[in-house]
Amino acid sequence: MPSKSSARLAALTVAAVCSAAVAAQTVALPTPAHADSVRIHDVQGDTRISPYAGQKVTDVAGIVTGVRTYGSSKGFWMQDPDPDADAATSEGVFVFTSSAPKVAVGDAVTVSGTVSEYVPGGTSSGNQSLTQITRPTVTVVSGGNPVPAATVIDAGSVPDAYAPAGDPAANNSVNALLLRPAAYALDHYESLEGMNVRVADARVVGATDPYTELWVTVKPRENPSRRGGTVYGSYGSQNTGRLQIQSLGAAADFPDANVGDTLTGTTTGPLDYNQYGGYTLVANELGALRSAGLQRETTRGQRNGELAVATYNVENLDPSDDTFAAHADAIVRHLRSPDIVSLEEIQDDTGATDDGTVTAGRTVARLIDAIAAAGGPVYDWRSVDPVDGADGGEPGGNIRQVFLFNPERVSFTDRAGGDATTAAGVTKVRGKAALTVSPGRVDPANPAWENSRKPLVGEFVFRGRTVFVIANHFNSKGGDQGLTAAYQPPVRSSETQRHQQATAVHAFVEEILDVQKNADVVALGDINDFEFSGTTRILEGDGELWSAIKSLPRSERYSYVYQGNSQALDQILVSPSIRRGAFSYDSVHINAEFHDQISDHDPQVLRFRP
Structure with a gap:
């Protein structure tokens, strides 16, 4: 279905399959007056859109949990080691530096910059936005600090309901709805946007592609195929356990995985959002690949008269x-x-x-x-x-x-x-x-x-x-x-x-x-x-x-x-x-x-x- 020159579909309400990506765009929304010093969970807020979008923030503090030095979205993730009590507000955020950042994992930093809502694929794609801090001034306070413990994503933590119904008055948008991470899978993932997360012994449900990506499920019993995949069977029953996996390491070290294989042990890193897969664990640490030995099928021959x-x-x-x-x-x-x-x-x-x-x-x-x-x-x-x-x-x-x-x-x-x-x-x-x-x-x-x-x-x-x-x-x-x-x-x-x-x-x-x-x-x-x-x-x-x-x-x-x-x-x-x-x-x-x-x-x- 997709051509070789456009191997990714722009979007699929399921497979897949022949359109060019739209240029990414940034959305600035009306927000409160200029904020002096705020915490990361204040920047993230309890909806999908930051209450500080479009505004400058000063001395936002955090520990660097991941650094991306490649591609068009260079920057780093940082996380507040002292979370608030609200499960809806993420404690992590991406800092977009445009060039290779001069920080390391474990650095304690303060960041001043402008909060923006970046829409991967552009607003016409309909994608959610990623809250980030742009045009930053970064100060490294100290190095070698413990990275905040990774939040576990597993079958018990991800709700079975996929997403809330959008607001009909806003073209069915969910952007302004209060996040309910205990009720909806997408709200749960959004409440962890930018945070250090972890999956364990995750079964591969989408093979490694030419872009050094694969898909796993944290719900191995969710609509399984007999060959280890996750079957899509209706518009009203989404498979909530799926996550895309990328890596911050060398592309050559990324495993060549087939459906049914397992990333054993732990896979840990910041939770990102992109146009080609939505919520994506960008790994600092990749689990070891255990092959399921998947074989290509052979059908039977036609019988006499068939x-x-x-x-x-x-x-x-x-x-x-x-x-x-x-x-x-x-x-x-x-x-x-x-x-x-x-x-x-x-x-x-x-x-x-x-x-x-x-x-x-x-x-x-x-x-x-x-x-x-x-x-x-x-x-x-x-x-x-x-x-x-x-x-x-x-x-x-x-x-x-x-x-x-x-x-x-x-x-x-x-x-x-x-x-x-x-x-x-x-x-x-x-x-x-x-x-x-x-x-x-x-x-x-x-x-x-x-x-x-x-x-x-x-x-x-x-x-x-x-x-x-x-x-x-x-x-x-x-x-x-x-x-x-x-x-x-x-x-x-x-x-x-x-x-x-x-x-x-x-x-x-x-x-x-x-x-x-x-x-x-x-x-x-x-x-x-x-x-x-x-x-x-x-x-x-x-x-x-x-x-x-x-x-x-x-x-x-x-x-x-x-x-x-x-x-x-x-x-x-x-x-x-x-x-x-x-x-x-x-x-x-x-x-x-x-x-x-x-x-x-x-x-x-x-x-x-x-």
Whole structure:
């Protein structure tokens, strides 16, 4: 779902997945008159916004607990060793120095400067703000002092309720609400913002990423997957135990962790807030990695009479990539060479070079050759080239869906006339449904597909039975507010377009079923939304389709891991004739849980008897 050039989503009300970060902004709010000397808990206050925001403070005292000398947010955290009695007021704060700070952990310091509310990602992101002291004058009083004891974050301390409802009079903002750290997880984390905190024997629920980050849970029993992750199952039941882990140490020393591994012992450091994960423990001390030995899954092969159909997002594959052999191994060994494979994010023959190229023959040929070299079948393929620059994704890449099929097992019914702008229709041939063009595109002129991938539809024949396959790659979740947003519930603005896309695909499926009630229809791909989402409900309609991932136990319903949430973005939906028959479904976990993934999506496989 996300492109290589934007591996992080701007926000996800869950996974994940294709937007650029917004420049961070600082918000100054009206506050009391100039303050002389105040304590850190006075600066933090008992809401998310400091009562001193925008004002100068003088000689704020604390012990340095962490120093950040890298990146664009250089500075240090300090903490008052003499806390007040109010659990809502944090005793720690970040001091933004802009250049490498000249303090050390254990220094007793006084800081004078301006209190600001910094919004990671900018105010348009909807993120909460981080209270900090800027333009500081720092005085080191003494060195070598004991660091205030770390506050333990564990299953007992984090509430099960995730966040308070926002104030409707303030666009559902929670900023002005009094913090209730014993009632809500987000309030609990906010009450510890900037403080020295600790987790112990924390299970990894989000693998180490290229940015030297991982995710753990302090609630190992919270919606666990059987492979050690934390499954995201509904908008109304958030996984409250998740925390992002970064490190103040050398990047080379950061562990390469997979889901299910454990950071044994203690992981300790200041609690930060950032745009890519919300509350983040920035570790001075990292626990030791204990591997759970997670292995990549392998599905079973199709049995006699079964048709195997798969969907696989290969993450912006183009001829310059070095992952062809690995993708081929995934398809041949782990997916057992499905009869039909819907590929998402196949780029054109020059990749991200924006030179007007739209053909993808070189890209697909390299993959087909690699599959054959890995011992798989010699696949044939079909696709429709997009209009240059019209389908979103990485600029210049012209991503599209492609059908691979094994001609020894299944045939493709070619019907001429399909191109980027011609809509496939449905007609009746000898009493059965048939496409007017094959391969073709579903309703490509519909505004629902603006700057987004148009669905690819094709007509296949397996053992004399026609199967219609619709390959999809819906609009990404980029632009949605994050789960830790200042607005609760967060706004999922991107789903408006996905709902329109689901409506268009569902209408096309209805056309097929209106002509032939018992037609075998498979709609699959990177739906970029969950099996419980409104998008999926629109696709399913009144039973015209059904998301077959729901045949799996809840602990298995995921294809993507984002911010420690294992979630289903890739789906295979089937028509009633398939659902009524014998079928099997497998979400084949080979990528999303691993630090050395070749794609951020796990492929899905459906086997049925047409």
